[in-house]
Amino acid sequence: MPGHDSAREIYRQALPVIGVSLIAGLFAGTILGSETMRANIAEVPGLLLLLPAFLATRGGVYGSLGARLSTGLSFLNGMTVSVFIAVVTYLALVLFGDGGSLFQLVGVMVVAGFLSAVLMITVLIAVIFVGYRRGLDPDNVIGPVVTTLGDVFGVLFLLVGVSVVGAVS
Amino acid sequence: MTEPESPAVDEWSIRRIVGTMIPLLAALSVLQLVSGTVLETYEKVLLQYPALLVLVPVQIGTAGNLASITCSRLTTQLYLGTYEFSPSNPALRANAAAVFGLAATVFGAVGVAAWAIGVALGGSLVLGRVLTISLVSGMLLAVLVVVASVVAVEASYRVGLNPDDTTIPVVTNLCDIAGVLILFGVVSVVL
Numbered sequence: 240m241p242g243h244d245s246a247r248e249i250y251r252q253a254l255p256v257i258g259v260s261l262i263a264g265l266f267a268g269t270i271l272g273s274e275t276m277r278a279n280i281a282e283v284p285g286l287l288l289l290l291p292a293f294l295a296t297r298g299g300v301y302g303s304l305g306a307r308l309s310t311g312l313s314f315l316n317g318m319t320v321s322v323f324i325a326v327v328t329y330l331a332l333v334l335f336g337d338g339g340s341l342f343q344l345v346g347v348m349v350v351a352g353f354l355s356a357v358l359m360i361t362v363l364i365a366v367i368f369v370g371y372r373r374g375l376d377p378d379n380v381i382g383p384v385v386t387t388l389g390d391v392f393g394v395l396f397l398l399v400g401v402s403v404v405g406a407v408s
Numbered sequence: 409m410t411e412p413e414s415p416a417v418d419e420w421s422i423r424r425i426v427g428t429m430i431p432l433l434a435a436l437s438v439l440q441l442v443s444g445t446v447l448e449t450y451e452k453v454l455l456q457y458p459a460l461l462v463l464v465p466v467q468i469g470t471a472g473n474l475a476s477i478t479c480s481r482l483t484t485q486l487y488l489g490t491y492e493f494s495p496s497n498p499a500l501r502a503n504a505a506a507v508f509g510l511a512a513t514v515f516g517a518v519g520v521a522a523w524a525i526g527v528a529l530g531g532s533l534v535l536g537r538v539l540t541i542s543l544v545s546g547m548l549l550a551v552l553v554v555v556a557s558v559v560a561v562e563a564s565y566r567v568g569l570n571p572d573d574t575t576i577p578v579v580t581n582l583c584d585i586a587g588v589l590i591l592f593g594v595v596s597v598v599l
Contacts, residue, residue: 246505249481253506257473257514264469265521268462272529277455287447287454291584292440294468320433324440331441385476390469 256384267390270398279401283347284339286401289328293321293351294393317359321352346407347400354396355389362388432574436581443588450592453599459526459533460595463542466518467591471549471583474507476576478557483571486561493562504554508547515546537598545594549587556582 270276280286325341325348332339366384447454447464454461485491485499494500519542523535560579564571 246502246509249477249502249506250509253477253510254513257470257510260469260473261466261514261518261521264466265462265518265525267465267469268522269525269529271465272458272461272525272531274529277458277461280451281455287451288441288444290447290464291443291468291588292437294465294584319430320437323434324437327438327441328444331445390465394465 260384263388263391267394270391270394276394276398279398283343283401285328285332285344286347286397288331289324289344289348290397292324292328293348293397294390317356318349318352321348324348343404343408346404347397350400350403351393351396354399355392358392359385359388432577436577439581439585443585446588446592450595453595456531457526457533458529458531459522459538460541462522462525462529463518463538463591464588466522467542467545467549467587468584470511470514470518470546471553471587472580474510474550474553475557475579475583478503478507478553479561479571479575479579482557482561483575486565486571491561493558500558503557507550507554511546511550511553512543515542518542518546541591541594541598544598545587545591548590548594549583552586552590553579553583 322345325344329339329341329344363385450460454464481503482491482500490499491497492500516539519539520535522542523533523538526533526538556579557575560575560582561571564574
């Protein structure tokens with residue numbers, strides 16, 4: 240009964256998932272702390288500025304996909320918000336006078352946003368169905384899976400985005 | 409809403425979900441720029457100590473996880489009728505206790521791991537400091553997760569929005585932003 244779980248029961252059910260997400264988060268952190276990424280951060284103005292917004296969108300958009308299956312919509316939401324973040328970040332950079340390139344930021348976000356959208360939707364559907372068959376309570380599982388994948392692949396795709404935009408321009 | 413659909417279908421309609429989600433997500437990403445600004449401010453420190461850079465996504469991710477578990481559970485309990493806005497509510501207590509337990513376990517492990525990875529990436533922070541930063545900011549975050557989740561579910565219910573749509577984005581985002589603020593608040597005290 241989901242309404243009558245004890246604290247210990249919630250802890251026991253959530254710990255493995257959070258543990259996995261922790262390991263994934265550490266991977267994301269390792270990518271973020273790597274030489275290449277640190278060089279990118281120093282080189283691309285605005286990257287650190289949009290990082291939290293970008294990572295958070297993943298959780299927000301695809302978290303509610305977990306709550307109610309509507310894939311095409313999440314794709315649209317994810318892309319719209321990604322581009323929006325890039326534009327706002329650019330405006331913030333202009334405002335604070337740090338300088339930055341709108342093309343570069345939007346490019347990075349479009350590439351990273353698109354790749355994450357494809358991956359997240361695919362994985363989420365798989366997780367929901369496998370989880371259901373294994374008898375896991377989706378409330379305890381989907382949220383963490385989403386934020387985890389979002390973080391790891393978010394940072395990775397950000398790296399990909401920077402190099403794609405770097406190659407194009 | 410005068411469309412000839414049944415309320416159950418309307419609740420799931422595309423326009424309704426987009427109408428609720430897009431403005432919310434847009435507003436929240438603008439708010440996220442607050443924590444982005446904090447990150448930018450600490451750019452030099454972050455580039456110097458990779459362990460802190462490792463802590464950023466873990467801290468944000470774990471806060472988001474704990475928040476989304478708590479919100480999902482409270483929303484489900486709201487639907488089931490076992491939720492009540494009261495400190496003596498057993499469902500609420502169980503959730504809070506679980507969040508604190510999870511936070512203590514997880515942020516302890518995170519501290520050690522971030523320290524080790526930081527050293528591997530060429531950082532120079534000692535274990536004690538990374539562990540202190542991780543645990544102190546983690547436990548503060550756990551308090552915030554519990555309070556924010558309860559308030560969000562309660563507020564969403566009172567205003568008449570479906571907590572499934574609103575609470576998870578709001579609380580995870582809030583915890584993300586606060587996570588970065590708390591993290592760097594603790595960093596500036598410890599370092």
